[in-house]
Amino acid sequence: MSQLNEKSICENKPLTGTVSRPNRGKRGEITEDAELSEGEIRGVRVYVVIPNHLCRRAGIAATWIPIDQIAIFPYEKKHMKQKDCPSQFASQSVTSVFHLRHSVILFHPILRKLVNESFGVFVSLQNLSANKPIEHRLELLKLSRQYRSIIRACLENLQEEITNSVSDNADELKNYVTILYSIECIWHLCEILLIDVGPGNIILPYLLEWVRFHFPKYERNAATLFGGDLIGLESHPEFWDTIIGLLLQGRINIVRALLRQHSASDSNTFKLVDRVLRAMPVYDVTTGTPINEFIIQRQHWLIDVQAKIDAKLFVSDINLNMIMKLVVGDEETWAGIQRTRETWYEFLAGWLFFTEPTVKPFELGEFAKNSIEKMKMKNRLKQLDKAILAVLEYDLLQVINEIQSMTDNGWFVSHLTDLLYHSGRLSNLEQEISSFSAKNLRESFVLNYGITLMGHKSLWQIGLSYLDHCPNNGIHAIELLLPRIPLENEAKTKKIVYEAKQRNLNHIAQSVSKAQGVISMNHGRLGNALTWALRSQDGPFTSFLADKFLKEYIKSGTLVSSDILEHLGSWILASDRLIFLGKFYEFHKLYQDKDYRGAANILTSLLSSKIIPKYFWSVLLLDTIPLLESEELVFSSNDTFTIMHCVEEKENLPELKDKVEIIRLAAARNLSRALIFEAQLP
Template identity: 65%
Template sequence: MEFSKHPEMDKQITTFLIPNDLCKRSGIAGTWLPLDQIAVYAYEQRNVHQKDEPSHFASNSASSIFHLRQDIVLFHPILRKLVNESNGVFLSVQELVDGKTVELQVELFKISRQYRSIIRACLENLQDELTKLKDDSKNELQNYITIFYSIECIWHLCEILFIDVMPANLVLPQVLEWVRFHFPEHERNAANMLSEDIIGLEKNSEYWNTVLGALLQGRIHLVRSLLKQHSSSDSSTFRLIDQILRAMPTFNSSTGASINEYNMQWRHWTIDIQSKIDAGLFNSEQHLDLITRLIVGQEQAWIEIQDHCDVWYAYLVGWLFFTEPTVKSFELGQFAKKVITKLNMNNHLKQLDKVLLAALDFDIFQVIQEIQNMYDNGWFVSHLTDLLYHCGKLGDLQKDLPEFSPDKLRESFILDYGVTLMGHQSLWQVGLTYLDNCPSNGLQVIELLLPRIFINSEAKAQKIIREAKNRDLNNVVHSICKIQGMQSMRRGRLGNALSWALKSQDGPFTSFLADKFLHDYIRRGKLSSVDLLDNLGSGMLVSDRLIFLGKYYEFHKLYQSGEYRDAASLLISLLASKIIPKYFWCVLLIESIPLLESGDLVFSSNDTFTIIHCLEEKKDLPELKDKIEILRLAAARNLSRALIAEAEVTE
C-alpha cells in the first residue's frame, strides 16, 4: 500500500503485514472507511471467465477484518492541547488579516512568537510526562520530543529570516540568539561555576569547554567572568585577554553609526590582536592562544575547534561572529554551504539539517518541501505556510515558478490538516475551523466529511447538524436527520424518530412514521409520544399524513377532556377531508358512535348526513362488517333528534 503526504513529495511506500492465514492463501481486498481508515479482508480474485460458484476458501469459521489507519501523532492526549491552543492563534491570524491592521508585520511577528511558546509548552509537557513513565511508551514520547524540538528550532530560524524586520538587514545578532536559545548548556554550566564564587575554576573538567562554548555563542561577558575566576587571572596574559575582549567593537544602529565605521573598528581591533599573537604574547597559555586565534579567524584554529561544536550551524554562527560580523541575511546560505563542506557533512545531513540549510539559503519553497517530511501530520507545514503567506513571503516564489499559486499552496496544506483533524472523535470541530478558511474547496470538503463523522450519541448528531446549519448545508442536515430517525425507528422509539424527521423536513419519511403511529394506535388502542404530538404546531404541515395524525390527536384529547361538541366538530372536519388513510376509516367511524349516542346532541343533521354518506361509501370495508348496523342505527337516532331539535329552533 502506498501513502504520499503531498503530490509534490516523493512517494513513501509503507508495507503492512496482515497476520492472517486466510488472507495469505486467498488474497486480500481493501475498502475505504470514513474518514481515514482502510478495511482489509480476505478476498479471492475472480474474473468473468470463471464459473460463478462459492469460493473454495469459504468455510464456517469466522473471518477477520483488519482496520488500517495512519498513526496520527497529534491525537496523543498531550499533543491535543497543542492542537487546540494553536487553533486559537490560527483564527486570530485570519481575523488580523481581515481587519487590515496597519502594523500587520509587527503583529504577525507577535503571532509567530505565540506559536513558538505553544510548541515550547508542549515540549515541557512531554518531558514532564516522560519522567513519569517506565515502560516502552517512553520511546514514543522521546520521538515526539525530538520531532517538536526540531519544529521549534526551524520555526525560530524562519521567524528570524522571513518574519522579523532586521535593521540594516544585519541578521547575526538574531541568529546568535537562536543558537543560544537552543543550546543553553554553556550558559547553565557557566552560571553553576560562577555561583561558587571561587578562584581556580579551571580545576573543573568542564571549565575550558564552557569558556570556548560561550565564546562561540558570542557570550563575551560570560567568557570574561569565567577567565577572572582562573587562578592565573592576575597574570599579564589574562589581563591582556580581558582587555582585548572588553575592547571588542559592537554595532548599535540606534547610535547612528554606519556599518562601514563599524567594519573599520572591527578591522583595527583584529589587526591589533593579530600583532599580539605574532609577538607571542599568548604562547604561555594554550587556551588563551586558541581563543585569540579564533577571534582573528585563523583557519587552523577553527579546524582545531570543530569537534567542540555539536552541530554545524552552531559552528557556523560562531565563525560568522568573528569573521563576518556584518553578514547580511541573503549571504547566510553561501557561508552555510562552505561550513558544511569544511566539516565534510555534505553526505551526512539529517532532516533537520536540510531544512535549516534551505532556510539559511532563503529557499522558502525548499523549506516547505522539507518540513512536509516531518512526522507531525501537517501541523507544522500548515501553520507556518499560512503565516508566511500572510507575511507576503510566498508571493516572491511566483517570480521563479510561473505556475505557482501562493493561495493554492496555503489552502492545500490547511485543507489536508483540517481533514486530518476531522478524523478524530473530539477534534473534528477544530478541523472545521481550518476548512472554513479554505475559500476554494473548504465548504465542499465539509459537505462531504460531516455526514461521515462517526456518531455515537444524539448529542454529537445535534452538534454536527448545528455546524451544517451554520454553513447552510441543508443536504447534510437532511441526511443526518434521516439516518438518526431510521436508527430510532429500528429501536422502537417512534417519537424520537418523528422528532428527527421533523428536523429534516422530510415529507415522505414523516408520512411513513405517522402511519407507524396510527397502526400502533390501532394495535394498542393508545397513542404514544403524546408530548411530541401535543407540540407539533406548524411542524405538522410537513406532510398530509402528519396533519391527520396531529388533528386526530387533537380530537382524542378533546374527547377525553369531555369537550364533546368541539370533538364532534373536529371529527366531521376529518371525515370531510381527503387526508384520512384507508386503514383508519373504520376507527373514525366507530369512534363516532359514542358521540352519536351522547345524551347531549353534538351532531347537527348535516353532520349526521356526512357520517351516513361516509358510512355508505365505506360499507364494504371488512373492518366495519360487525359494526355497520350499529352505526346505521346510531346515525338514524341522532338524525331524528337533530331534525326535531332544528325544527323547534325554527318555530
C-alpha cells in the same frame, strides 16, 4: 491500539503489529482496528499483515470509510465467466473486518493543546490580514512568537509526562519531543530571517540569539560553575569546554567572568587576555555606529591581537592561546574545534561572529555550505539540517518541501506557510517562478490540515474553521466531509446541523437530520425520530413516521410521544399523513377531556377528508360508536349521514365485519334524535 512498525515502512518490509480488541459490528461481524506508523509514507510501497486465516485463504478487498479509514475484509474474487455459485469459503462463523488508518500525533491528549491554542492564533492572523492588508510586520512578529510559545508549552508538558511515563510510552513521547523541537527551531530561524528583518540588514546578533536559545547547555554550565565552589574552578571538567562554547555564542562578558575565577587570573597573561576581550569591537545597531567605522576599528583590533599572538605572549597557557587564535579567525585552530561542536550551524554562528560580523542575509547560504564542508557533513545531513540550510539560503520552496516531510501531520507546514503568505514572502516567488500561485500553495496546506482534523471526533469543528479559510476548495471539502462525520450522539448531530446551517448548506442539515431520525427510529424512539424528520423537512420520511405512530396506536390503543404531537404547530403541514395524525391526536385529547362535541366535529371533518390511511378507517368508524350513543347529542343529522355514507363505502373491511350493524344501529338512533332536535329549532 498499537502502532505498526515504522522501520518496516522505511525498509519496504511487511508491517506487523497487534490489533485492538475486536468490537462487534453489524450482522455478527467483528471490526478490528489497526494503525499505520506515524511517519508519512511517501514513495514507498507499504505492506500490511492482516492476521486472519480466512483473509489468507480467500483473499481480501478494501473500501474507504470516510473520513480517514480503510476497511479490509475477506473477499473471494470472481471472474465474469465463472459459474455463479456459493463461495466455498462461506460459513456460519463470524467474519473480521479490519480498520486501518494513519496514526495522527496531533490527536495525542498533550498535543491537542497545540491544535486548540494555535487555532486561535490562526484566526487572529486571518482577521489581521483582512483588516490591515498593507504593512503589519510587528503584528505578524507577535503572532509568530505566540505560535512558538505554544510549541514551547507543549514541549514542557511532554517533558513532564516523560518523567511520569513507563518506558514504552516514554519512547513515543520522546519522539514527539524531537519533532516539536525541530519545528520550534526552524520556526524561530524563519521568524528571524523572514519576518523580523532587522535594520541595516545586520543579521548576526539575531542569529547568535537563535543559537543561544537552542543551545543553552553552556549558559547552564556557567550558572552551575558560578553556583559552586569558586576556588580552583579551572579544575572542573567542564570549565574550558564551557568557555569555548560561550565564546562561540558571543558571550564575551561571561567568558571574561569565568576567566577571572581562574587561580592564575592575576598573571600577566590572563590580564592581557581580559584586556583583549574587553577591547574587542562588537557591532551594535542601536548605537548608530556606521558600519565602515566599525570595520576600521575591528581591523585595527585584529592587527593588534595578531601581533600579540605572533609575539608569543599567550603561549604560557595553551587554552588562552587557543582562545586568542579563535577570536582572530585562525583557520587551523577553528578546524581543531569543529569536532567538539554539536551541529554545523552552531559552528557557523561562532565563525561568523569572529570573522564576518557584518555578514548580510543573502550571504548566509554560502557561509552555511562552507561550514558544512568544513565539518564534513555534506553526506550526513538530517532533515533538520536540510531545512535550516534552506532557510539560510532563502529557498522558500525548499523550506516548505523539507518541513512538509516532517511527521507532524501538517500542523507545521500549514501554519508556517500561512504566516509566510500573509507576510508577503511567498508572493515574491510569483515574480520569479511562472505559473506559481502563493495563494493556492497556502490553501492546499491549510485544506489538508483541516481535513486531517475533520477525522477526529472532537476536533472536527476546528477543522471546519480551517476549511472556511480556503476560499477555492474549502466549501467543497466541507460539503463532502460534514455529512460523513459519525453521528455518535444527538448533541453532536445538533452541532453538525448548526455548522451546516451557518454555511448555508441546508441540504446537508436536512440529510443529517434525516439520518439521525432513522437512528432514533431504529432505537424505538418514535417521538425523537419525528422531531428530526421535521427538521429534515423530508415529507415522505415524515409520513412514514406518522404511519408508525398510527400503527402503534392500533396495536396498543395509545398514542406515543403525545407531548410532541401536542406542540407540532406549523410543522403539521409537513405532510398529509402528519396532518391526519395531528388532527386525530386532537380528537383523542378532546375525547379524553370529555369535550365530546368538539371531538365529534373533528371526527366528522376527518371522515369527510381525503387523507385517511386505508388501514385506519376501521379505527375512525369504531370511534364514532360511543359518540353516537352518548347521552348528549354531538352529531347533527348531516354529520350522521356522513358517517352512514362512510360505513356503506367501507362495510367490506375485514376489521368491520362484526361491527357494521352496530355502527348502523347507533347511527340510526342518533339520526332520529338529531332530526327531532333540529325540527324543534326556529
